[in-house]
Amino acid sequence: MPTPHISAQPGDIAETVLMPGDPYRAKWAAETYLEDIKLVNEVRGMFGFTGTYKGNRVTIHGSGMGMPSISIYANELITEYGAKTLIRIGSCGAMQHHIKVRDVIIAMTATTMGTTPSAGFFKEINYAPCADYGLLEAAVAAARQKDTGVHVGNIYSSDVFYAERPDLDEVMIRHGILGVEMEAAELYTVAARHGVRALGVMTVSDHLLTHEALPSDQRERSFGDMVEIALEAAFA
Numbered sequence: 001m002p003t004p005h006i007s008a009q010p011g012d013i014a015e016t017v018l019m020p021g022d023p024y025r026a027k028w029a030a031e032t033y034l035e036d037i038k039l040v041n042e043v044r045g046m047f048g049f050t051g052t053y054k055g056n057r058v059t060i061h062g063s064g065m066g067m068p069s070i071s072i073y074a075n076e077l078i079t080e081y082g083a084k085t086l087i088r089i090g091s092c093g094a095m096q097h098h099i100k101v102r103d104v105i106i107a108m109t110a111t112t113m114g115t116t117p118s119a120g121f122f123k124e125i126n127y128a129p130c131a132d133y134g135l136l137e138a139a140v141a142a143a144r145q146k147d148t149g150v151h152v153g154n155i156y157s158s159d160v161f162y163a164e165r166p167d168l169d170e171v172m173i174r175h176g177i178l179g180v181e182m183e184a185a186e187l188y189t190v191a192a193r194h195g196v197r198a199l200g201v202m203t204v205s206d207h208l209l210t211h212e213a214l215p216s217d218q219r220e221r222s223f224g225d226m227v228e229i230a231l232e233a234a235f236a
């Protein structure tokens with residue numbers, strides 16, 4: 001501490017960390033929802049801010065895109081800075097007709113073919129990365145207070161945004177996968193390995209079946225809903 005990727009000093013990081021993929025979203029969320037914020041990291045432009053929400057200390061730190069990137073930050077935040085609750089807030093693509101753009105998906109578990117979560121040591125085990133149940137329950141309760149549709153279930157953490165295998169999407173859809181994003185499976189795996197809590201709360205930004213996308217004027221409001229759900233769940 002500091003680490004190769006985080007320049008925060010001892011004590012700078014709160015036990016609760018919200019992790020949007022985009023560092024500028026971290027900045028926006030900290031400025032919008034937290035009080036007494038302090039910039040605690042900007043190595044490689046990956047902003048981390050610590051402040052308070054309703055008197056509770058919280059850090060909002062970018063994760064970058066994809067499982068290798070969130071893996072670096074989650075590992076260092078947990079092992080070097082003592083993070084105990086990590087909540088991914090981000091976007092995902094919907095994979096079921098009953099899910100609409102702007103709805104929120106809360107990932108109970110995250111399926112993946114990506115190599116980052118397995119990293120060799122699971123060998124023949126098909127490990128099922130899983131959310132912390134207490135956080136999940138609290139997030140569902142917080143989401144139900146809003147006028148947004150909320151869906152809870154299995155998502156797909158992909159290694160690629162521009163996928164070349166439509167047959168894979170078809171299998172996922174037939175097996176009830178709600179949506180696709182690129183980070184949750186590794187976050188859940190790292191959190192489990194270190195005995196800490198993790199959850200992924202994602203807004204649907206695009207739809208793989210209808211090809212709809214969230215209009216840019218609604219992105220901020222949807223992102224704000226997610227931040228509020230994550231903060232309420234963290235301190236429930």
Ligand code: ADE
Nearest residue numbers: 091092093161180181182
């Ligand atoms: N994040 C948001 N939309 C996505 C998609 N369609 N695929 C992967 N990650 C996403």
